[in-house]
Amino acid sequence: MRIIIMGPPGVGKGTEAELLVKHYQIPHISTGNIFRELYKDRTTVGKIAKEYISRGELVPDDITNEIVRHRLNHQDVKKGFLFDGYPRNIEQAKALDEMLAKQGTKLDAVINMTAPEELIIERISGRRVCETCGAVYHIHNKKPKQEGICDHDGTQLIQRNDDLEATVRRRLRIYKNQTAPVIGYYEKAGAIIHINGTQSIKEVDAQVMKALGETN
Numbered sequence: 316m317r318i319i320i321m322g323p324p325g326v327g328k329g330t331e332a333e334l335l336v337k338h339y340q341i342p343h344i345s346t347g348n349i350f351r352e353l354y355k356d357r358t359t360v361g362k363i364a365k366e367y368i369s370r371g372e373l374v375p376d377d378i379t380n381e382i383v384r385h386r387l388n389h390q391d392v393k394k395g396f397l398f399d400g401y402p403r404n405i406e407q408a409k410a411l412d413e414m415l416a417k418q419g420t421k422l423d424a425v426i427n428m429t430a431p432e433e434l435i436i437e438r439i440s441g442r443r444v445c446e447t448c449g450a451v452y453h454i455h456n457k458k459p460k461q462e463g464i465c466d467h468d469g470t471q472l473i474q475r476n477d478d479l480e481a482t483v484r485r486r487l488r489i490y491k492n493q494t495a496p497v498i499g500y501y502e503k504a505g506a507i508i509h510i511n512g513t514q515s516i517k518e519v520d521a522q523v524m525k526a527l528g529e530t531n
């Protein structure tokens with residue numbers, strides 16, 4: 316099964332991705348992870364990618380596509396893969412199609428998870444975390460016993476900068492600008508499956524499985 320999963324931050328994409336890789340026993344490939352591995356292995360491409368990332372810039376398409384091409388030659392992707400965070404634009408999507416065509420394969424599905432912007436903002440900006448044990452709470456959906464205090468160790472909970480409303484709005488805007496054309500590209504190819512991310516984890520998974528032709 317060769318799958319791409321797309322969706323804005325806070326839509327529940329990570330959870331569904333984990334269920335899919337477990338179900339199909341396929342590697343979960345995010346370019347962010349490959350970049351970090353390449354950097355740890357002290358490769359030149361890893362160093363170059365790191366420089367872009369630490370400047371807050373996107374890694375150029377040719378570098379990204381090159382490392383994906385490399386990754387697709389590994390033995391563990393013979394059974395399939397799940398891409399997460401790639402392709403990020405039409406150039407990358409076209410490059411991926413070409414790579415797969417050369418291998419005589421193609422994508423089976425592109426899963427696009429969606430949720431109303433206001434709901435995503437509420438989900439993320441309501442998060443509070445404990446810096447001591449890593450526990451994650453939510454001001455409405457998963458309250459600690461005592462407001463603002465971790466149940467496990469009594470640490471004062473904090474809101475991460477990434478979770479601030481203004482930051483979330485900015486991330487959503489960037490996501491939309493980048494990926495709307497990619498979604499259009501796959502829509503034209505008839506490969507896209509839209510999944511409503513406001514449902515429960517179980518409902519989301521059931522819908523994805525059904526769309527992928529897995530009955531019961």
Ligand SMILES: [Zn+2]
Nearest residue numbers: 445448465468
């Ligand atoms: Zn804690």
